[in-house]
Structure formats: structure tokens, C-alpha cells
Amino acid sequence: MYIFHTISGLRAWRKTAGIVALVPTMGNLHEGHLALVREARRRSDAVVVSIFVNRLQFGQGEDFDRYPRTLQEDTDKLHGEGVAAVFAPDEHELYPHVSQDYNIEPPHLQNELCGRVRPGHFRGVATVVAKLFNIVQPDIACFGKKDYQQLAIIRGMAADLNFNIEIVPVDTGRADDGLALSSRNAYLSESEREKAPQLYAALSRIAEQIQMGSRDYVRLETDAADTLHRNGWQVDYVEIRHADTLTVAHVGDADLVVLAAARLGKTRLIDNIEIHLDKKTI
Template sequence: METVTTVAQLHAVIKEWRIAGESIAFVPTMGNLHLGHLNLVEAAKNHADRVVVSIFVNPLQFGVMEDFGSYPRTEDTDQQKLAAVQTDLVFLPSVADIYASGAMTTIVVEGLSNLYCGASRPGHFSGVATVVCKLFNMVQPDVAVFGVKDFQQLMIIRTMVMDLNIPVDIVGVETTREDNGLAMSSRNNYLTDAERITAAKLYQVLCRARTAILVGNQALKEIEVDSVFFLHKSGFHPEYFNICRSSDLKRATADDRRLVILAAAKLGNARLIDNIVFSK
């Protein structure tokens, strides 16, 4: 495995691969890697000859009073994990490598970016779209792999790629979970042992809502309200719990058949997100 820190170094390696006729898959991360990230790398290996992983804590997607300064930076351990799964190249840029001084261009995917997580984190998805677009321009991959756990983010990236005619295939990989159902996340490190047990209830309430819909309960608003009440009672501070159409994230009606239930809640020092996608 090779590690590069500058765009010039990155391009030199990519150029060699392209001359050899090799395809490239890309997995962008913010580091502090866990099994879920490594599963993305394994999936990427199935889609291309070479796999590039970036590790970059993106300041543009952190809001005021969010955890940019304290977000875990574990580059040495991350590189060991990536070498173990036979990653070809790790890109470790600095902020100055990604954002030129005085840069004035950002990307906003209108509509989708203002919903759900976007409502509580203004500017977050503009930061995500901007850095992902820049990384796509730098890496120039054939395929990019993202986790389905961040379903709204995945939708925004797919929309951006389509709208801007970026020649990258976007692959979504199912959420990797702990044995108790908790979706793996770097921010799970903020949870205490007791909170980790409670945190599993977020996925449990998603499954319970899905079951209610599948057995014929059409009172979607009532299911949402009951789910929020359950989370409050369990010790969470829910931000949202919404039953949506998986195609465009608009609020679902009883006639919609392809659904995603999106949830976000704070527990202790951690902000947790999760979802469940299904058809009825």
C-alpha cells in the first residue's frame, strides 16, 4: 500500500494506473476507521482494479459548535487497517491541499440539502458536496463507494453526480452493525458503555416502525409520533423520525410503496443517525 499527501503525488500514481489500463474505485472517509469503512473498501475491490481511500476531516461540513476540533484523528491506525485489507493507495491531504486560500466556489444540491440533517446542520451538505466533488476531480475514479447509513448524503451525492455529469458510478453499501443492531459510526466512540446499550434502541424503533407499516398500518404520522415518544422515553433527544419515499426523500403517503425511514437523535455526547429502506 502506498500513501501520498499531495495532489501531484496522487496524480502521478493515477497516471501510471491509467497507462496500464486499470480502473479505479474510490472510498472517501474522514478517518477514525471501523469495520464499516473496511467493508466499503472490500466492496470497492469488487468494482475496480485499484482502490483509493482518502482520509480528510473536512472543515466545511462542520457547523458552529460542532466537533471539528475534537473529531478523532487516527491516521496511523487507519493506515494499518487499510493495509490489512489490501488498499492500493491512501490519500492524506491537508486542508490547504483541498481548499485554496480565498476559494469562493461551493456546491449546493437544492432541496435535498435542506431536509432532515440539513435542517439541523445548516451548510453541512454543501460542505459534503463541495469536498466530494473536489475529491472526484482529484482522484478521477470510475466508481465511488459510500455507506447507505448516511442515506440523505448518498442521495445528495447521486444527485450532484447526475446534475453535473460527473463520470463516476456511485455504489451504496449496506450499513454495518454491531451485534445489538447499532449502526457502526466513528461518533459511537463518544458513547459510554451504558449509552451503547441504549443506542441500539434507535435501530429497534426503526424496525418496529417498518413492521407496523408492513402489517398494514397506514397511519404514518402516528407511527412517527409514537417512535419519537419511544426515543424520548429511552433517553434520546430525537431530532427527527420521518417516513419518506426512498426515491426523493419527500414525506411518504399511504400510497407510496418504496420507503425509507430516517432518524437522528442525540444520546449523551453523540449524535446518531440511522435509517431503514424497504418496499411494501
């Protein structure tokens, strides 16, 4: 497995790598990341995993400085998964002029859901992913569905900017108790970790009620948020959206996604569940 810290080194290798799949990460890899790698391997000749903690997607007061950086452990895991190359640039390599004067500006969706409480986050995500697409020139890029809003924005960017890249969504990895796998789960205290599956449980109840015929989406959202609040969560949002467009869901939509973000103590968790209704029953 090659480990590249420079753009020039990665680009020279890329010329003879065949069909390449990219898995962009910020490192501190867990089983969810490795599931992305396995899907990427299944679809390509060579997998490139990028490891870069991107300052542009962190807001003021967020956890950029304390975000776990575990490059040696990460490369050991990736070697075991048969990854062809790791791209792990330092900040100066990816942002040589310190500031990024030219950014990718996503549409209004960037200011909704997570974007309401993390202004500028999706601009930073879209900008670094566009840079990685340009550097790696992958044929395929794999993204986890846990970051559902991010996936929607990346799909839209790839289509509108004519990136000749297949964007592959991969199902959310979960612990045995349902908690979505995330590097930030390590921030949870023991008692918080015990409560953390409540987020997935709240979304599951909404999905079950919709499948049973409930269409009062506002009430379902409010009830779920109230339940989480009573259990000690600080809720950013619980919302039911159209699965493809992430516009507000309407009765009659067959493909839905329920998304939520909430904090336990200082740790912010996100999750979602897709719902696919039989059009005959709507």
C-alpha cells in the same frame, strides 16, 4: 500501498492505475468503512481511500476539533485490505486559499432531515466530494447507506454535473445488537452505549408495522419519537420518506425509507431502514 499527501502525487499515480474505485472517509476507520473498501475492491483494479476531516461540513459548536484523527491505525487497516493508495492531504493542500469561495450548492433537500439542524453541512459534503472526484478521477465511488441523505445528494450531484462515476451504495454495517457502526459511537459512555440500539429498534418497529399494513405514517413517526424521548433521547427527527427521492412518503409508495437522528447525551446518532412493499398489498 501508496500514501499520498499531495494532489500532484496522487494524480501522477492515477494515470496508470486502471479502473479506480474511491472510498471517501474522514478516517477513524471501523468495520463499516472496511466493508466499503471490500466492495470497492470487488469492482475495480485499484482502490483509493481518502482520509480528510472536512471543516466545511462541521457547523459551529460541532466536533471538528475533537473528531478522532488516527492516520497510522487507519493506514494499517487499509494495508491489510489490499488498498492501492491512500490520499491524506492536509487542509492547506485541499483548500489552498483557506476559504472555499466556490461551493456546490445542493437543492432544497440539503435543508431537510439532518440539514434542518446542521445548516451548511451538505454544502460542505458536496463540495469536498466534488473536489475528490476531480482529483482522483475515479470510475466508481462507494458510499454507505447509513448516511442515506448524503448518498441521495451525492447521487444527484453526480448525475446533474455529469460526473462519469458509478455511485455504489453499500449496506450499513451494524454491531451485533443492531447499532449502526459510526466513528462517533466512541463518544458514547458505557451506559449510553447500552441504550444506543434503541434507535435501530424504533425504526425496526416502524418497518414491521408498515409491512403489516399500517399506513398512518404520522402516528408511526410520532410514537417512535415519543418512545425515544421517554428513554432519554433528544430526537431531531423520525421520518418516513420515499426511498429514491427522499420526498415525504405517501400511501401508495412502494419503496420507503425510515430515517432518524437523535442524541444520547452529547452524541448524535443517525440510522435508517429501507422498506420495499409489494405493490399488490399497498
